[in-house]
Amino acid sequence: MSKVNRERPYARALTKLRDAGLRPTRQRLTLAKLLFDGLDRHVTAEILHEEASARNNSVSLATVYNTLHQFTDVGLLREVVVDSGRTYFDTNTTDHYHFFHEEDGRLEDVPLGDVEIASLPAAPEGKAYSRVAVVIHVKDAD
């Protein structure tokens, strides 16, 4: 049973990489295992870099950046902009929104169905919608 628990994340990561056409290198596997653990995650390059180091699977920060962008390019991740000066990557690539916790800079998913947008303005002349980003800023209640 311990064998199964150890191997499932590895198999999942391997499949993700193979399907995306990315060589399953040690570094990519390390990061993929950290990212695609089954839960929706929101990470910065620095956090992911630290997590890899903490597991004795160090990946250089430059490679973490490069890998996050590669994963984004092939659709495994999505970039989220909530903070100028820090880039967040989201493992949930489906349409959805976010809570942004102002106190600690944490992001939390809000399912698409939890926000009902009844009307939107027409797109400007010659323009088409690309996507609608909704960030609900929350802070500690009094």
Next chain:
Amino acid sequence: MSKVNRERPYARALTKLRDAGLRPTRQRLTLAKLLFDGLDRHVTAEILHEEASARNNSVSLATVYNTLHQFTDVGLLREVVVDSGRTYFDTNTTDHYHFFHEEDGRLEDVPLGDVEIASLPAAPEGKAYSRVAVVIHVKDAD
């Protein structure tokens, strides 16, 4: 008549600063005149710095940054996050949303009434809403 046209922006800028309790220095007046020209503007520090220089009213970039933050602190401006790595400041401090033009990084106001949000999720336990940011990304239509 030319006199009136030249002086009105100056008077408006002066009033803005006085009301905010900021000393009307040459630099603040220059930036206030550029910002509060009656239209809603979305600027970065670099753009504003260039505009001041172009009018032979140079303000050092450090002062532009400091001034934008001071204006924000006293409520004359609002910060908008749409792009990690670049801070935009908005002269429209009322509640409203934005179009973000993906091609050129330009921001455009969307009046509050043009977006109707019929429902929102409950704020997480112990949290309260701070504000809801809506950014409608648009791109050139085919």
Next chain:
DNA sequence: GTGTTTGCAAAGTGTTTGCAATTTA
């Protein structure tokens, strides 16, 4: 073996800060 990937260190952006000189009230 050959092309891909990695890691380092250097460079690049956008932004902030310490402090002496200047300006404002």
Next chain:
DNA sequence: TAAATTGCAAACACTTTGCAAACAC
């Protein structure tokens, strides 16, 4: 003249890049 403000240059945080060494197939 006392306190606030400015501008410079240096420091900063985050990110990207060039290139030689290491790796995957």
